[in-house]
Amino acid sequence: MIRLERRPEPSRAWTLATPFVAVALTMVAGGLLFALLGKDPIEAIRTIFWDPLFGDFASYSRPQLLVKAGPLILIAIGLSLGFRAGIWNIGAEGQYILGAIFAAATGLAFYPAESWLIFPAMTLAGALGGLLWAMIPALLRVRFGTNEVLVSLMLVYVAEALLASMALGLLRNPDGMGFPGSRNLAQYPSAANPELIVGTGMHWGVVLALVAVIVGQVVMTRHQLGFRVRLAGQSPRAAVFGGVNPSWLVVVCMGLSGALAGLAGMFEVAGPAGRLGIDFNVGYGFTAIIVAFLGRLNPIGILLAGLLMALTYIGGELAQLQMNLPLAAIQMFQGMLLFFLLAIDVLTNFSFRFGRRAVA
Amino acid sequence: MSTPLLQLSGLTKAYPGVVANADVSFDIAKGEVHALLGENGAGKSTLVKTIYGLVQPDAGTMRLDGAPFAPAEPRAARASGVAMVFQHFSLFDAMSVAENVALGMENPPALNRLAAQIREVSQSYGLPLDPDRIVGDLSAGERQRVEIIRCLLQEPRLLIMDEPTSVLTPQEVAILFETLRKLREEGVSILYISHKLEEIRTICDSATILRHGKVVGKCDPKTTAARDMAEQMVGATLSTPSRAGGRTGDVVLELAGLSAPAPRAFGTALHAIDLELRAGEVLGIGGVAGNGQDELAMALSGEMHVAPGMIRFKGREIGREGVTARRRMGLLCAPEERMGHAAAPDMSLTENALLTAGPREDLVRHGFLRWGRARGFAERVIERFDVRTPGPGTAARALSGGNLQKFVIGREILQRPEVLVVNQPTWGVDAAAAATIRQALLDLAEAGAALIVISQDLDELMEISDRFAALNAGRLSAPRPMAGLGIDEIGMMLGGAHDMAPAQVEG
Structure with a gap:
């Protein structure tokens, strides 16, 4: 049985780690979503995170980064x-x-x-x-x-x-x-x-x-x-x-x-x-x-x-x-980021306890 | 009277880092009122929760009426005839008495049948209560009656009461004791938890004293002096707070016809409060919770605004001044609720020092915070008031109630107030910390500050006040010198408009 236990003080480590964990989980869940749509998940993630900065058309997309x-x-x-x-x-x-x-x-x-x-x-x-x-x-x-x-x-x-x-x-x-x-x-x-x-x-x-x-x-x-x-x-x-x-x-x-x-x-x-x-x-x-x-x-x-x-x-x-991914899939991908962030956020104030209730 | 009703033998319960109960054994006889004594943290509530099925012991056994008794949950305990009245009521303000009672029952009958039962029980046990009234309008004493009647409807064999008199006036206490005596005559056993030794001497037949989770003594409270019991609880000799003289100076704070509407639903309106407070005196304000204590404290601190002339500080009208302006003048306040009012739970002690000490301790300059000075001030409070904590960076919510209370009271005292208003300064604080706080308050008055101490603890007020006044339904009685004031007179002052008719116990 897994229980949540309130921490006496908010955890600093989790406060800092949460966004990174959330991004990683979004990549996994997003990759799964793209795979279910019949696209290569690795390529999709690379297209989203890597190509705008270092891909073939990066000279066009890189300035867009600051503009957006x-x-x-x-x-x-x-x-x-x-x-x-x-x-x-x-x-x-x-x-x-x-x-x-x-x-x-x-x-x-x-x-x-x-x-x-x-x-x-x-x-x-x-x-x-x-x-x-x-x-x-x-x-x-x-x-x-x-x-x-x-x-x-x-x-x-x-x-x-x-x-x-x-x-x-x-x-x-x-x-x-x-x-x-x-x-x-x-x-x-x-x-x-x-x-x-x-x-x-x-x-x-x-x-x-x-x-x-x-x-x-x-x-x-x-x-x-x-x-x-x-x-x-x-x-x-x-x-x-x-x-x-x-x-x-x-x-x-x-x-x-x-x-x-x-x-x-x-x-x-x-x-x-x-x-x-x-x-x-x-x-x-x-x-x-x-x-x-x-x-x-x-x-x-x-x-x-x-x-x-x-x-x-x-x-x-x-x-x-490039990959014909639907706009809705991209928006869902972005939404997942907030979803995972809020979900992982629980760990800042709570810790997981595994095992039975009566731990003496 | 052969087998005891409840036998505890060798009960042990440990939490990470602390042993709450260690090998606790005692018996509760049929039809006796048994006192459980001990300071905060002595293990009383863990023990009671074990009996009520909220906590499972690590070792040890219980027998109820000779048969093994190991309730896995409160429902099982209730089914075996164990009922409990908690210190903090679990009632819904917006619902009627009968609806509230029904919510706490396994199979409630129809509301009109239940109302009839409530009337019957309330009559036969001398607990006046109208089942159709809305709980939000009831006094604390009446709310407690709702909880007691809810228990009595289950016809318990053992009734556990956790600090039942902490919110009652002396007259309400008398009514409660009549009820307990009647229950005892009917063969019901009562496990009675309290700090108040005089009460225990009045009502209890035997007592078990806990310290650090162990049974350190058993006694007959009727023949044992209160001081002896207290010293067994604390494990040391007690010193009574004291001060040298009672010299008072000029009037520093004046309330003239202070009135204010209730700031929120189920709050209390203040009605035409008049008061003069002199430098160097301690004014004790007694009264049952919910009679305007919070509202009076908020009107004085500046959290609630009133007409300018209703409050004068050294002759200046300040009714409309804000919290910060009043602090700058020297009018400081320590609210009752530590978590979330006097202190922000998730913030560090340094940040909590900034919460009130900014204007007087020069912790803010040109709008910028001076963290170094704030930390220094927090460290001074921690050191001077013996706050047990790893350091000023600790979050307030990680401190125990007593330690946080020492911090929030110490924070105001170290700012050298000219007038200090404290609400329930030792609520839920153990005896040693309470003595420290009271002594610090007296020292402050000795140094020339004027104090208003709002408290429900009459013993505390009698110990430290020069004058005494009572709040009742938002009205303040005329203050009278504490010396020579008897408990009966205090009771009359507190009672005011409540239905304080002596208990009418049938047969």
């Missing part, structure tokens, strides 16, 4: 703050869209004027857009006790509708011959978020994501805000006794995660995406939730998890193209 990891990391850092405090912003996707809309609208308002002030103004607008969208679930929770999971998630669909209306109406390219979508910001020098070093995929958003990792790490380990966030997440009553105002914390965490998601949207619309179309958002806001947990809600962990997740995205696309 940047927004994931930026959003996940913001989310991790709230998640640690028990504040569940599930609507980063919507805040990402709003950031892009605000930023694009700001940039396009100046078109075709040229000024170095335009790009910073768009950055601020992007952060503001995400922040304001996140304030809706935050203030509803603080004022009326609504559930922020539900409200923030539902607002994603409102944001998508808003995006469609913008792409088809207010922000549509007047020279676009009626096609939906805005002007291409990447071709508007004052508003563009260009690749900073050719062939790396590095743009301003990636730079900011790295800064966010460092600032996030400092805040979590050395600053009072990080301490309050952890306290509120672990023992809400002790947090109040320790002087934390729960409403204040909800507003701060939701606001910060919204602003970072908005910034990710801004850098995306001005750079890799270029224009605001109806299909602008591709799920970064949702995937960032997996990234945040895979990274143990720890900034350095999120950096690594973001890169890994980006890799499975690019590798997944390759596998679809």
